[in-house]
Amino acid sequence: MLMKKMWVAEERKDKTVYRRRCPTGVEILSFFFISTCALLFLLVCSMLYGTRSENPSLPPLVKEYLPAGRCLCEFSTSFSCDTCLDCAANQAILVGNATQKEELEAWTFKYSRDRNNYGLDEAQCESAFPGQYEEIERAAKLRTRWGKVTKEDLASFGLTKGMVRAMIYDREIYIIETYLVDNVNRQKAVASLSALYRAVLAAPSAADIPNIEFVFSVEDLPAQPTKPVWSLARRVQDHNIWLIPDFGFWSWDMPALGTIDEVANEAIEREAVEPWSQKIEKLVWRGKITFAPKLRRALLDAAKGKPWSDVGQLKWTDKDFKEQYLGPVDQCNFMFIAHAEGRSYSGSLKYRQLCRSVIVSHKLQWIQHYHYLFRSNGTNQNFVEVERDFSDLSSAMEDLLDHPEKVKRIADNSVQVFRERYLTQAAEACYWRRLIKRWRDVMAWEPVLFSGVGTGERDKRGRKRGVRYETFMLYEPKVQLEWPKSAS
Structure with a gap:
């Protein structure tokens, strides 16, 4: 068939001669179209193979065209909050220099006593956790400039996967609507609601807990980042997002995890048995590479x-999974722990920071509520930052191994800042209450408990909006997934 199309046969007396025929324009276009489709098909297949394969070694061509996806770093975050860390450090110095009488009169945060104190008052929260509220203040100032959040703003976007609409009214939490597509979604949402409930319930009686209405998302990737939504993480360009603490501060149903204070206590116990001098002088990391193939493969390489x-x-799916897996406390046996973001932020970072080890991380793209306390240099350095492609990882590690005193200082700073202060549940409760207060400052309306009833009206009652948190927690999981639709 090809010979007939590309060649013209001429019959002569002694032989048959084939002469090449010039292809027509249509045939040329068809050839290029088919070739382009074939190349695109191969490229797509290579990309799919690269993003889904767990093979540690990929062909160079596949690696080159491996997409970064949502992990494409347009901006990376770099925070300088020396004043925050200096304030926290100076508080400890004042305690050490105070007389016995002054210690009885003045309150200062002490990790052993206050780490799980959910009921610190506003002054104590300010004193104990300077710098923790930078993200809240950023969002509040921006919203003040742009105009307050209206009822129409919340109604302007329907709930998508992982979202909950809720309300605090007279210091009680009401769930108005949910859209949780699976049990993982449900667990994360319930954990976030529980942490918020605990912060409100434990608030001192004199604390200002205003009435508010809000929408939050527990998805790794906020689906509507241009809307005024509460979320677990954001990028620099996601100005409208208000950050909430990760659901793991309540608990996480994962191997060797649980509540964050459980992990912290286990890390402390492990370090009492295996002190700094016995740590393995290696960089450890365990993770699933398909969550962020280009980024995490760069670390492996x-x-x-x-x-x-x-x-x-x-x-x-590997039969040797248990041998490969290292829980967060097991990683504390190592002097260096690597960190890499996943589909967006990685919830494992806070557990790694509970170890007296040096965290080695690439430049982060995703911001969490406490990231303003990160310092990558100076006397307050509490982690080591490398390039996003890990191109300078080897030189960074060699420098650390050559300067053991620097390594110990960074690890000690990390413990003092994170494990013993900003990753405590006391700090989390303080953050939730500040978030509630500042969100109310930018709300343009007063929430009502009964639909159809205006503020101050008592002569009529409509349908109650939402269901109390305590009651919602008693519902079967399938009912919690899409409340109130699922109730019918």
């Missing part, structure tokens, strides 16, 4: 074959 590396991936 940069650490491959290095004497200081114990970096490896997790394959949940």
Whole structure:
């Protein structure tokens, strides 16, 4: 068939001669179209293979065209909050220099006593956790400039996967609407609601807990980042998002986890048995590479074959999964712990920061509520930052191994700042209450408990908006998924 199309046969007396025929314009276009489609097909197949494969080694061509997806870093975050850390450090110095009488009169945050005190008053929260509220103040100032959040703003977007609409009224929490597509969604939403409930319930009687209405999302990737929504993480360009603490501060149903204070206590116990001098002088990391293939494969490639590396991936379907897996406390046995973001932020970072180890992280794209306390240099340095492609990981590790006193200082700073202060549940409760207060400052309306009843009206009662948190928690999981539709 091809010979007939591309060649013209001429019959002669002694032989048959074939002469090449010039292709027509249509045939040329068809050839290029088919070739382009074939190349695109191969490219798409390569990209799909690269993003879904758990094979640690990929062909160079596949790696080159591996998409970054949502992990494409248009902006990276870099915070300088020395004053925040200086204030927290100075508080400890004042306690040490105070007389016995002054210690009895003045209150200062003490980790052993106050870490799980959910009921600190506003003055104590300000004193104990300077710098923790920077993200809230950023969002509040921006909203003050743009105009207050209206009832129409919340109504302007329907709930998508992982969203809950709720209300605080007379210091009680009401769930108005949910859209939770699976049990993982449900667990995260219930954990966030529980943490908020605890913060409100434990608030001192004199604390100002205003009536508010809000929408929050527990998805890794906020689906509507231009809307005034509460979310777990944001990028620099997501100006409208208000950050809430990660659901893991309540608890996380994952192997070797649970509540965050459980993990902290286990890390402390482990370090009492295996002190700093016994830590393994290697960089450890375990994770699923398909959550962020380009980023996490770069970490694997940069650490491959290095004497200081114990970096490896997790394959949940592998029969040797239990041998590959290292819980957060097991990682405390190592002097260095690597961190890499996932589909967006990675909830594992806070657990790694509970260890007296040095966190080595690439430049972060996703911001969480406490990230303003990160310092990558100076006397307050509490982690090591490398490039997003880990191209300078090897030189960074060699520098750390050559300066053991620097390593110990960074690890101690990390414990003092994170484990012993800003990752405590006392800090989390203080953050929730400040969020409630500042959100009310930018709300343009007063929430009502009964639909059809205006503020101050008592002569009529409509349908109650939402269901109390305590009652919602008694519902079957399938009812919680899409309340109130699921109730019918």
